[in-house]
Amino acid sequence: MQEFLQQLVNGIAIGSIYALIALGYTMVYGILRFVNFAHGDVFMVGAFFGLFAAGWIGASAGANGPAAVVVVFLAAMFGAAVLGVILERFAYKPVRGQPRLNALITAIGVSLFLENAGILIFGADPKTFPELLPPANYSVGGVKISSTQVMTLAGSCLLMLGLNFVVYRTRIGKAMRAVSFSRDAASLMGIPTDRVITATFALGSALAAAAGVLFSMSYPRLDPLMGVMQGLKAFVAAVLGGIGNIPGAVVGGLVLGLAETLVSGYLSSTYRDAIAFVLLIVILIVKPSGLLGRAVSEKV
Amino acid sequence: MQGKPDQRNARGLTTALAGVAVLLAPLGCAKQVQEIKVGEYSSLTGDKATFGISTHNGIQMALDELNAAGGIGGVQVRLITEDDQGKPEEAATAVQKLVSQDQVVAVLGEVASSNSLQGAPICQKNGVPMITPASTNEKVTQQGDYIFRVCFIDPFQGTVMAKFAAQSLNLKRVGILRDARSDYSIGLANSFKETFASLGGEISGDEAYQQGDVDFKGPLTALIATGPEALFVPGYYTEVGLIARQVRELGFTGPLLGGDGWDSPKLVEIGGEAMNGHYFSNHYTEQDPSPVIQGFIQKYKAKYNQVPDAMGALSYDAARVLFAALQQVQAASPEEWKGLLATGAAKPEARRAAMAALRDRIAATSSFPGVTGAITLDEQRNARKPAVVLSIKEGKYAFVEQIAP
Numbered sequence: 001m002q003e004f005l006q007q008l009v010n011g012i013a014i015g016s017i018y019a020l021i022a023l024g025y026t027m028v029y030g031i032l033r034f035v036n037f038a039h040g041d042v043f044m045v046g047a048f049f050g051l052f053a054a055g056w057i058g059a060s061a062g063a064n065g066p067a068a069v070v071v072v073f074l075a076a077m078f079g080a081a082v083l084g085v086i087l088e089r090f091a092y093k094p095v096r097g098q099p100r101l102n103a104l105i106t107a108i109g110v111s112l113f114l115e116n117a118g119i120l121i122f123g124a125d126p127k128t129f130p131e132l133l134p135p136a137n138y139s140v141g142g143v144k145i146s147s148t149q150v151m152t153l154a155g156s157c158l159l160m161l162g163l164n165f166v167v168y169r170t171r172i173g174k175a176m177r178a179v180s181f182s183r184d185a186a187s188l189m190g191i192p193t194d195r196v197i198t199a200t201f202a203l204g205s206a207l208a209a210a211a212g213v214l215f216s217m218s219y220p221r222l223d224p225l226m227g228v229m230q231g232l233k234a235f236v237a238a239v240l241g242g243i244g245n246i247p248g249a250v251v252g253g254l255v256l257g258l259a260e261t262l263v264s265g266y267l268s269s270t271y272r273d274a275i276a277f278v279l280l281i282v283i284l285i286v287k288p289s290g291l292l293g294r295a296v297s298e299k300v
Numbered sequence: 301m302q303g304k305p306d307q308r309n310a311r312g313l314t315t316a317l318a319g320v321a322v323l324l325a326p327l328g329c330a331k332q333v334q335e336i337k338v339g340e341y342s343s344l345t346g347d348k349a350t351f352g353i354s355t356h357n358g359i360q361m362a363l364d365e366l367n368a369a370g371g372i373g374g375v376q377v378r379l380i381t382e383d384d385q386g387k388p389e390e391a392a393t394a395v396q397k398l399v400s401q402d403q404v405v406a407v408l409g410e411v412a413s414s415n416s417l418q419g420a421p422i423c424q425k426n427g428v429p430m431i432t433p434a435s436t437n438e439k440v441t442q443q444g445d446y447i448f449r450v451c452f453i454d455p456f457q458g459t460v461m462a463k464f465a466a467q468s469l470n471l472k473r474v475g476i477l478r479d480a481r482s483d484y485s486i487g488l489a490n491s492f493k494e495t496f497a498s499l500g501g502e503i504s505g506d507e508a509y510q511q512g513d514v515d516f517k518g519p520l521t522a523l524i525a526t527g528p529e530a531l532f533v534p535g536y537y538t539e540v541g542l543i544a545r546q547v548r549e550l551g552f553t554g555p556l557l558g559g560d561g562w563d564s565p566k567l568v569e570i571g572g573e574a575m576n577g578h579y580f581s582n583h584y585t586e587q588d589p590s591p592v593i594q595g596f597i598q599k600y601k602a603k604y605n606q607v608p609d610a611m612g613a614l615s616y617d618a619a620r621v622l623f624a625a626l627q628q629v630q631a632a633s634p635e636e637w638k639g640l641l642a643t644g645a646a647k648p649e650a651r652r653a654a655m656a657a658l659r660d661r662i663a664a665t666s667s668f669p670g671v672t673g674a675i676t677l678d679e680q681r682n683a684r685k686p687a688v689v690l691s692i693k694e695g696k697y698a699f700v701e702q703i704a705p
Binding site (some may be wrong): 044128131220221225229265270 | 345347350411507509510522525538541550551569570572
């Protein structure tokens with residue numbers, strides 16, 4: 001029983017990482033109907049921005065604590081938001097209005113560009129993320145929970161609530177939903193659609209960076225290809241939860257994380273991905289719009 | 301009217317001739333400056349990049365020494381390096397290019413066995429001798445009689461750690477966490493399992509992960525539930541660092557045991573304090589006071605400003621074994637030497653025969669004074685050498701004992 005509970009905790013921890021990355025995927029898709037395949041790589045760049053920020057404030061030398069965490073998060077999110085705006089301006093905007101396939105292929109190109117630029121600039125060998133907070137392990141009835149696990153779960157829930165707030169309770173959120181509904185109609189109503197789309201990318205990239213920093217705090221090994229697999233899994237999580245649906249991304253992430261952990265803990269690591277993806281297929285057959293996805297009309 | 305086309309023809313002919321001359325020029329040059337080409341494929345980028353970079357450093361150092369001393373019979377050796385990004389499929393492409401396009405006389409590489417297993421059949425098929433510095437999987441040299449290695453093999457490494465666990469640490473129950481995607485890891489895990497059982501120990505559980513994973517808590521939780529005293533984790537440093545952290549987070553206090561795949565400065569960097577108290581087998585230790593090793597370490601440090609890891613030392617040895625064999629060919633038979641120097645499509649049979657002669661010279665390597673010990677190649681083209689067991693204490697490696705074959 002204790003082992004099972006431990007596996008549940010493990011699954012929720014890895015699931016909340018997927019959920020974090022999936023949030024950005026699902027938001028950009030919900031508003032622009034565009035699968036940003038470079039999202040996983042923006043996540044990687046965000047993690048590296050966090051690493052540089054930590055080095056800049058001298059985290060490894062002992063300037064750690066909650067203040068350091070806040071600085072690292074803000075720096076990474078700001079850096080990634082700027083990157084997101086640049087990518088949108090130079091890669092995605094020129095192909096806007098053309099067939100959807102063009103944007104998709106552009107996104108794959110951007111993804112490869114970021115990966116290889118990362119290898120060139122950051123180097124291919126893995127980097128180590130400094131400990132921003134002193135590690136703590138709690139034991140609840142024999143089940144071990146680490147402080148980073150609590151942080152990732154809390155972080156993904158907070159970001160989910162924050163994102164919901166931005167999209168449903170703010171002016172820019174209202175504009176985003178309007179653009180999502182009909183770009184032409186929104187533009188006729190005086191909504192600056194280009195700026196709204198830019199803001200969407202900035203927000204999505206900042207989310208990816210937040211996920212990157214939280215990820216690096218749990219798994220302190222950074223390399224330029226770290227976003228590939230995580231991005232793919234998060235995409236699956238977003239589809240599983242119903243792509244475009246914000247709480248769905250979190251639910252999808254947790255379901256995928258739990259499925260993977262339980263399969264590798266009780267069956268075999270070799271079949272982990274196979275079984276997790278079979279699960280995805282089964283869920284999508286039963287519920288084609290994903291766990292929380294609603295068919296048509298509601299888009300965000 | 302008639303004059304013009306003629307003129308144009310004449311000009312066209314001149315241009316064509318000039319073009320041919322330009323095309324021929326480099327060929328003419330290549331004939332004058334003779335050189336002998338040796339290929340290398342390494343993971344210079346990717347998640348096993350420190351292996352490739354160390355390997356390249358070791359080979360480059362041996363090469364620079366050789367060329368500074370006048371090369372081989374006055375002929376300079378040129379190294380052509382291909383990056384395979386640590387991926388097996390890229391390794392195959394890299395070796396194919398070295399063999400068919402660059403026409404190298406011999407190939408050095410790789411470290412990861414899965415990558416060497418891609419390169420070896422290509423070298424074997426084309427009759428190009430290949431020496432791997434550090435691939436320890438048995439199957440690598442079984443690819444054919446042109447494939448050699450200057451390190452020991454997996455069964456030996458697994459045996460060493462099983463003996464160490466059972467006899468030196470007096471352990472009775474050990475769990476195994478293997479990398480299901482790595483031939484190297486599977487080889488070590490299987491031989492450990494066999495030897496540990498034959499020494500009266502019990503394998504409490506045998507779980508797997510996959511290269512590139514970051515979360516190992518699923519299989520680790522399952523393993524810890526079987527009550528082992530230690531875990532055998534024959535993986536690569538990128539994953540082992542994270543595994544060590546997570547196993548401690550799960551409250552397991554026993555040691556982890558591993559093989560030479562742990563050997564990288566990154567291991568302790570990633571694993572941090574969680575890396576202390578574990579043991580792994582390796583090819584050599586920089587703490588060995590022997591003058592050969594200390595001299596090598598000093599030269600390496602002066603050149604690259606870091607202490608060589610085992611990959612740096614092994615690749616230096618591999619390159620020197622190859623150069624020694626080339627020197628023997630040059631000294632013994634001018635005809636075969638000319639065959640090795642022949643480039644392009646000229647005399648393919650002579651080239652093949654010359655490479656066969658080179659192969660024989662490498663195979664005859666006996667008691668070669670390498671940095672990683674005296675190298676004697678057996679009939680299976682594997683080196684017979686002792687292994688050392690190192691422990692990690694406060695982020696530093698400490699020599700524990702040497703275990704002979």
